[in-house]
Amino acid sequence: MLSLVMLAGSASAQQTVRIGLIMPYSGQFADTATQMDNAIKLYVKQNGDTVAGHKLEFIRKDTGGIAPDVAKRLAQELVVRDKVDVLAGFVLTPNALAAADVSAEARKFMVVMNAATSIITTKSPYMARTSLTTPQLNETFGAWAASKGGLKKVYTMVSDYGPGHDAEQAFQRGFKQAGGEVIGAVRFPVANPDFAAFVQRAKDQSPEGIYAWVPGGAQPAALGKALAERGIDPKRTRILGQGELTEEEARKSMGDTAIGIITAYHYDASHDSKLNRDFVKAFNDAYGRNPNIYSIGGWDGMHLIYAVLKASGGKTDGEALIGAAKGMQWESPRGPVSIDPETRDIVQTVYIRRVEKVGGELKNVEFDKVENVKDPVKARMPK
Amino acid sequence: MLGSFVGVVFDGLAYGMLLFLLSVGLSVTLGMMNFVNLAHCSFAMIGGYVTVTLTNSLGWPFLATLPMAFLAAAAASVVLERTLYRRLYRAGELDQCLFTIGVVFISVAVAAYFYGTVQQPIDTPSYLRGSITFIGVNFAAYRLFLIVVALLVTAILVFSLEYTRFGAQVRAAVDNQRMARGLGIDVDRAFAVTFALGGGLAGLGGALAIEIVGLDHAFAFTYLVYVLIVVAVGGLGSIGGSFVAAAVLGVSDMAGKYYFPWLGAFLIYLVMVGILMWRPAGLFGKRH
Amino acid sequence: MKSADFFQEQIRWRPIEIAFWIATLLPFVVAPAYLQLASQIAITALFALSLDLILGYAGIVSLGHAAYFGVGAYTAGLLAKHAWGEPLSGLVVAGALAGMVGYLTSHIIVRFRHLALIMLTLGLGLLLHEAANSASALTGGADGLQGVRIRPLFEVFKFDLYGRTAYAYSLVVLFACFLVSRRIIHSPFGLALRGIRENALRMPAIGAPSRAHLRKVYTIAALIAGVAGALLAQTTETVSLEVLSFGRSADVLVILILGGAGRLYGGLLGAIIYMVARDQFSGINPQYWYFWIGLLLVTVVMLLPNGILGGLAKFFPRKT
Numbered sequence: 001m002l003s004l005v006m007l008a009g010s011a012s013a014q015q016t017v018r019i020g021l022i023m024p025y026s027g028q029f030a031d032t033a034t035q036m037d038n039a040i041k042l043y044v045k046q047n048g049d050t051v052a053g054h055k056l057e058f059i060r061k062d063t064g065g066i067a068p069d070v071a072k073r074l075a076q077e078l079v080v081r082d083k084v085d086v087l088a089g090f091v092l093t094p095n096a097l098a099a100a101d102v103s104a105e106a107r108k109f110m111v112v113m114n115a116a117t118s119i120i121t122t123k124s125p126y127m128a129r130t131s132l133t134t135p136q137l138n139e140t141f142g143a144w145a146a147s148k149g150g151l152k153k154v155y156t157m158v159s160d161y162g163p164g165h166d167a168e169q170a171f172q173r174g175f176k177q178a179g180g181e182v183i184g185a186v187r188f189p190v191a192n193p194d195f196a197a198f199v200q201r202a203k204d205q206s207p208e209g210i211y212a213w214v215p216g217g218a219q220p221a222a223l224g225k226a227l228a229e230r231g232i233d234p235k236r237t238r239i240l241g242q243g244e245l246t247e248e249e250a251r252k253s254m255g256d257t258a259i260g261i262i263t264a265y266h267y268d269a270s271h272d273s274k275l276n277r278d279f280v281k282a283f284n285d286a287y288g289r290n291p292n293i294y295s296i297g298g299w300d301g302m303h304l305i306y307a308v309l310k311a312s313g314g315k316t317d318g319e320a321l322i323g324a325a326k327g328m329q330w331e332s333p334r335g336p337v338s339i340d341p342e343t344r345d346i347v348q349t350v351y352i353r354r355v356e357k358v359g360g361e362l363k364n365v366e367f368d369k370v371e372n373v374k375d376p377v378k379a380r381m382p383k
Numbered sequence: 384m385l386g387s388f389v390g391v392v393f394d395g396l397a398y399g400m401l402l403f404l405l406s407v408g409l410s411v412t413l414g415m416m417n418f419v420n421l422a423h424c425s426f427a428m429i430g431g432y433v434t435v436t437l438t439n440s441l442g443w444p445f446l447a448t449l450p451m452a453f454l455a456a457a458a459a460s461v462v463l464e465r466t467l468y469r470r471l472y473r474a475g476e477l478d479q480c481l482f483t484i485g486v487v488f489i490s491v492a493v494a495a496y497f498y499g500t501v502q503q504p505i506d507t508p509s510y511l512r513g514s515i516t517f518i519g520v521n522f523a524a525y526r527l528f529l530i531v532v533a534l535l536v537t538a539i540l541v542f543s544l545e546y547t548r549f550g551a552q553v554r555a556a557v558d559n560q561r562m563a564r565g566l567g568i569d570v571d572r573a574f575a576v577t578f579a580l581g582g583g584l585a586g587l588g589g590a591l592a593i594e595i596v597g598l599d600h601a602f603a604f605t606y607l608v609y610v611l612i613v614v615a616v617g618g619l620g621s622i623g624g625s626f627v628a629a630a631v632l633g634v635s636d637m638a639g640k641y642y643f644p645w646l647g648a649f650l651i652y653l654v655m656v657g658i659l660m661w662r663p664a665g666l667f668g669k670r671h
Numbered sequence: 672m673k674s675a676d677f678f679q680e681q682i683r684w685r686p687i688e689i690a691f692w693i694a695t696l697l698p699f700v701v702a703p704a705y706l707q708l709a710s711q712i713a714i715t716a717l718f719a720l721s722l723d724l725i726l727g728y729a730g731i732v733s734l735g736h737a738a739y740f741g742v743g744a745y746t747a748g749l750l751a752k753h754a755w756g757e758p759l760s761g762l763v764v765a766g767a768l769a770g771m772v773g774y775l776t777s778h779i780i781v782r783f784r785h786l787a788l789i790m791l792t793l794g795l796g797l798l799l800h801e802a803a804n805s806a807s808a809l810t811g812g813a814d815g816l817q818g819v820r821i822r823p824l825f826e827v828f829k830f831d832l833y834g835r836t837a838y839a840y841s842l843v844v845l846f847a848c849f850l851v852s853r854r855i856i857h858s859p860f861g862l863a864l865r866g867i868r869e870n871a872l873r874m875p876a877i878g879a880p881s882r883a884h885l886r887k888v889y890t891i892a893a894l895i896a897g898v899a900g901a902l903l904a905q906t907t908e909t910v911s912l913e914v915l916s917f918g919r920s921a922d923v924l925v926i927l928i929l930g931g932a933g934r935l936y937g938g939l940l941g942a943i944i945y946m947v948a949r950d951q952f953s954g955i956n957p958q959y960w961y962f963w964i965g966l967l968l969v970t971v972v973m974l975l976p977n978g979i980l981g982g983l984a985k986f987f988p989r990k991t
Contacts, residue, residue, distance in 0.1 A: 652801070
């Protein structure tokens with residue numbers, strides 16, 4: 001009996017676990033994939049490419065940007081042609097939603113490492129997410145702003161597309177439920193090169209606080225500069241935003257005008273824990289820049305994959321892997337995280353940070369936090 | 384009320400001036416040489432990356448990098464024109480389209496390879512940041528700078544076109560190439576210099592754009608549409624046309640976003656469609 | 672040669688054409704793991720064919736042709752989501768709606784030429800894209816349309832992971848539309864179109880009502896583009912704003928020019944070469960495949976003017 005088990009064990013030791021990575025390696029979102037892939041490579045370098053007796057093999061596929069038909073086809077090809085055991089990556093929501101169908105039909109374990117729309121994890125019972133959801137951040141932020149943040153009235157400005165609408169809805173909901181009042185709202189076109197007009201509109205209302213949401217990339221710096229140009233001083237008018245607003249490149253471009261901006265986010269490279277300091281140092285040594293949220297999503301995604309492979313006792317089918325993922329908890333460079341057994345989504349701490357000059361450099365300094373935040377949208381859905 | 388109107392017009396004008404610098408080169412070369420150069424924004428990208436490299440890695444002051452951005456882009460234009468483009472002057476428009484799109488693809492990949500895919504940060508000098516308040520309106524310093532630069536460039540362009548011999552040669556070549564050749568004008572040289580000038584201005588525009596709209600490896604694609612809009616609305620081959628079109632588009636875009644924010648992105652396209660339906664050759668275009 | 676004989680001669684199937692269509696069946700046998708890709712190539716080929724009708728044959732350069740592709744895709748998707756999931760009827764409705772939108776816009780389009788025409792098509796395409804983004808309650812906005820479920824074809828052939836049904840379906844529809852286009856091109860109407868392309872001013876002088884002709888072909892091209900869009904929506908069960916994007920319009924234009932416009936097979940050949948190259952390059956080098964594609968385009972133009980088919984025609988002159 002024992003020899004049979006050992007034989008089976010050694011047979012599976014030869015088995016490679018193939019992981020298909022679907023990301024926008026080229027096109028306007030390429031930087032997100034670069035950062036995510038960097039973290040994945042670093043994790044494998046630090047932890048070795050053999051897990052629970054299986055050797056890992058990675059197959060990378062480029063979607064080129066928002067292309068759900070391509071993402072779905074790539075997922076299908078990875079399953080049918082390359083016989084992957086895990087589908088991972090997924091920076092963009094439409095792509096994640098399309099690939100979810102493949103995960104559900106082929107019963108493959110799928111790890112979403114960035115895409116942040118709430119409903120994504122409902123599309124396949126074999127999917128787990130290690131990044132964030134937009135409402136998880138923004139509803140918590142809204143509630144914080146109206147209570148501990150001491151803000152009574154706010155003017156909101158968001159990008160006019162899905163994620164922006166989600167952020168607006170979530171923030172306003174949290175804010176109003178905690179007793180705040182939204183005095184005005186505006187939406188900018190998605191491809192918006194110039195924010196001046198919208199910032200002027202906001203200024204006309206003389207708001208106590210402004211909440212802004214723009215996608216990462218060029219827009220945060222442009223918005224920040226537009227706010228500064230109009231003379232909106234973060235020390236007098238509170239400026240609130242999701243962490244993208246004060247990401248590294250944006251801070252550099254805005255300069256001292258960024259000081260005082262308050263953001264909510266789940267990860268920052270300056271988070272003060274030994275685990276994170278080691279992570280940031282290793283990342284810098286390997287790639288010459290700081291990790292960001294795409295990196296941490298990829299890092300924790302890899303951690304989850306390694307952990308479930310170990311926990312499933314060598315089994316690689318979707319059922320076994322997702323079963324092992326539910327309820328998994330671990331300490332990440334961002335803080336404590338876990339995978340909610342009901343929704344298979346990430347549960348984590350939301351940090352409230354303010355931009356301050358520390359040692360001559362502009363940093364997001366964490367001064368408050370809300371722990372164990374689940375995705376509120378799914379929590380409200382009827383079971 | 385009036386204050387915000389003045390502010391909106393000012394901001395729109397500044398944005399328009401940026402579009403003008405980016406587009407004027409394409410308008411002239413398209414009108415003059417009938418050469419469809421969709422890689423025009425790649426030259427803008429070259430200018431942008433030159434400025435970024437000089438300020439960030441070599442510590443040059445921002446203003447000093449601007450002439451370098453112009454020269455680098457102009458040099459790249461000349462090289463490209465002499466080696467590859469001139470073989471395509473006789474080719475059909477569709478072939479020119481395909482070729483120059485291939486050049487855009489290559490330039491985007493090269494930019495990603497050398498500079499990565501990340502947004503390029505730019506450290507503008509402090510005297511160009513912030514704003515000046517005058518008659519109750521906020522005038523952003525950088526936008527004032529943009530307008531001044533654009534007006535200067537326009538003045539130089541118009542002056543050289545109207546009052547120099549070379550300018551007269553260029554105008555002759557635009558109006559009637561065959562006649563110009565017949566009169567002994569070195570049309571090829573006029574083409575090359577004009578092409579270099581157009582590319583150089585795009586490079587300058589790209590460098591100036593970083594502060595307002597950012598720079599990354601996909602810039603050559605992203606702004607192509609706006610540049611084409613300015614060129615079409617202004618009329619091919621017309622500097623004045625590009626100026627007015629860029630100003631009109633910039634102001635209407637800004638005014639639209641301020642007074643009718645729900646129209647948002649629609650407005651610039653509606654304005655373009657409207658103007659083209661009214662004047663298909665553009666505001667100052669010549670009817671062939 | 673009598674005019675009837677002329678058309679007879681044109682419409683005869685050349686051996687190489689027959690070989691081509693038989694070759695399209697090969698993927699079922701030699702590359703069964705690539706059928707999803709083959710299906711998307713067939714769909715793109717159909718889209719390129721529709722653009723060829725207006726660009727290659729009627730001389731209308733459009734930078735906004737994805738508008739009709741998108742209308743077809745969203746119609747098929749919305750129909751499957753809210754009404755019924757039967758694919759063939761969905762295809763017909765989508766094509767009809769796209770054709771109608773094409774007919775309406777054609778009244779504007781055919782009045783313009785040169786750069787104004789190109790920019791107007793671009794502008795209309797961009798406006799439609801924005802409108803679809805704004806109407807996110809209907810279209811699903813940036814996240815895309817959710818809940819599109821297609822019934823198996825004839826209630827027997829399921830659209831599954833392997834793509835067999837998808838490819839067979841797309842291929843048959845492509846072939847059918849190809850036959851229709853071929854008929855149109857090799858007809859007095861088609862000849863008139865080519866005349867208009869060559870010299871729009873003269874055509875009315877010989878009694879050919881150019882604007883009416885152009886509107887007709889534009890409508891047909893829009894209809895076929897809509898059918899292609901519907902095919903994509905049905906075979907992938909996804910629809911997102913990307914189907915209406917400038918990127919899609921630009922891609923199909925590049926594909927058509929690459930293959931050679933005005934030669935009926937140019938769009939098909941361009942689609943095959945471009946998409947296979949892209950798939951291979953991005954598999955080898957996910958981050959910088961753009962470079963190789965750019966190089967491919969540049970090389971093709973230098974060596975083979977007028978697209979691949981155009982260049983090849985120089986080596987194989989047609990016997991008239």
